[in-house]
Amino acid sequence: MTDFAGLRVAAFESRRAEEMARLIERHSGRPSVSPSMREVALPQNPEAIDFAHRLMTAEIDVVILLTGVGVRHLVAAVERQVDRGRFLSALSDTITVVRGPKPLAALKELGITPTFRVPEPNTWRELLSTLDAQVPISGQVVALQEYGKTNPSLVAGLEARGADVVRLKVYDWELPEDLESLEANIKAIAFRQIDVMLFTSAQQVEHVLAVAARLELTDALREAMQRVVVASIGPTTSEALRQHELPVDVEPAHGKMGQLVLAAAEQSTAILQRKRQLAELLAARPVHDPAADRRAAWYDSLLMRACRHEPVSRTPIWLMRQAGRYMAEYREVRAQTTFLDLCKNSALCAEVAVTALKRLNVDAAIIFSDLLPILEPMGMELEFGQGEGPIIHNPIREAADVDRVIELNSIAALDYVMETVRLTRAAMPADLPLLGFAGAPFTLASYAIEGGGSRNYLLTKTLMYRDPGAWNELMSRLVRAIALYVNAQVAAGVQVVQLFDSWVGCLSPDDYRRYVLPHTRTLISSIAAGVPVIHFATGNPALLPLLSEAGGDIIGVDWRVRLDDAWNAIGPGRGIMGNLDPMVLLSDRTEIRRRAAELLTQAAGRPGHIFNLGHGVVPQTPVENAIALVEAVKELSAR
16 A cells, blocks of 8 residues: 555644645545644844854854754844854854754755764764764864754763753744644544644644643543554654654654655555554453353463463473574565564564474464564664664663653554464464563563663663662563553463563572562563463573562473472472573484483473473574474373
């Protein structure tokens, strides 16, 4: 679909409202464009005059210009009291950095070519990167032309690099003088008469919410925005939406109005359909129905019986990371896209999950996704770098940073995961169960704090030890988000939930009991009744009794402990999953079979054992060896 197909599109453009309406109509949308803001020059601006004098006396080393309107308002303010020619000559002789095409165009109108231009998407992060690469600002006086509200992150970044920052505000954003069309648009959204919303600036978000509050429609607007398609022109606007706990469904690759409309036109129909299906699904199944499960084909499968600690005809087996880089079929799909984009492509995710299920002939599929996308709608800027390692660009480092972690009140922003569940469930055999999963709160908190991988978890433990109040608040927000997320997966069609606490092994038993156990216990108790939970952790066998205390029908263990010793540590009433060392799959088939038999002997046929690796399949594994392990377990465990 390359057009809106008659969808109703609300936009909040100001200066280019007519052009926006024409673009929407050109793509077969029904536009409803309302101005949401106007720039108002400061009536008295002595700071601008002082800046002009300092610029002409060479006291300013670098000038950063963020907006075209700001450039024009600055010149208008200065020329009232300062010779225009002298000012422009001084500006031309000074290092100038422009954030995007609009200040670039404004300078060209003045006959000035900027020294440096910030690349797309023109956010403050690219601005700082440009300075790092091109302009050493330590000890320099940097004038920053601001607009609207101050960007504290940008100012802090400049000051952290040693700059003496001169903040230069030249205009304010105010609401339009005539609010009639804006109020009408907000009412239409709140009353479900709009399908798509287009935002082209962060200030539009602030003003839409402010007018909604005046109309006493804040709750209705927020609820409606979970059901419509919300398109944002770029990272700064998207960040503003997420800070207000609002969804971002579409963001074009280039921050231009035409690209925004095109991207929204191409994607809105499919997104709207998924959002509405998800809303209907969750409304239809607000509570898990164990009675319905007993009638399902998968209910008496080997894995589900093992989860209930019932006798089985043989030990069930599946492999963590069974759809991964060791498999040629996965590599072919992965070559088409980035890892994060793959996680958001539900059709491809279902394809790789079902392909792995059939190729290995295991007893369950697990949805293909990752632990970290849940952090995106909570305000974390996630990227998977080269080698697919995760990077969070705005990590939590101080107690105050916890306040910007957005409370996840809806899983609409993660609707692609629910679509993955639906498509995977539909494509796999009805008599096999589908596993959903999420990161456990400690592991997600550690990623959010460290900003990526870690060897010593220094930053995580520093926050945890120094400010238990901030730590508990962060963990509580994560627990509520994860519970919402996994229960939505259950509603969408998974039969078992696995919690991955991949990093918790860095803690001592005493620290786990104090800082983690209460939160994990709350999470597990919040998962829909009757849905088996596999609670998996790695790295420290001494934590096993505490993992069992925190909860879970099955405790997943890694290879650093014998399976029989682990089961004794876990205690009665819990099953166990594991725990072959993944590196065994790099040996020959004779050794693989021997090690599988050894592990099955430790399990001793006790009900509640699910055979798995102690961690995920490594990329170097020959796929034939993984298949050989599955065949060996099936043969050797037959009762």
